[in-house]
Amino acid sequence: MGTWQLFVNGTTYIEPIDTVDLKTDIYEEAHTYFRLRKHLDSKIFNKLFVVKEYVSSKKQLGNVEWWKGEVTKLDDF
Numbered sequence: 645m646g647t648w649q650l651f652v653n654g655t656t657y658i659e660p661i662d663t664v665d666l667k668t669d670i671y672e673e674a675h676t677y678f679r680l681r682k683h684l685d686s687k688i689f690n691k692l693f694v695v696k697e698y699v700s701s702k703k704q705l706g707n708v709e710w711w712k713g714e715v716t717k718l719d720d721f
């Protein structure tokens with residue numbers, strides 16, 4: 645199962661114009677899906693659009709020691 649994105653050809657491929665979850669990991673099937681949604685033949689579709697598989701960026705959280713920034717002295721009542 646894969647997530648596929650459609651981009652405008654010739655751009656920096658930062659912002660997709662469409663994203664879809666398909667029950668396939670095969671590029672040709674995702675390409676055909678987007679091409680048929682746009683009602684274009686392969687030659688024209690390839691000039692206008694690029695299909696890429698979505699890859700999530702995994703951000704490392706690092707070692708967070710939240711208690712070290714906390715004040716240990718209690719408030720006076």
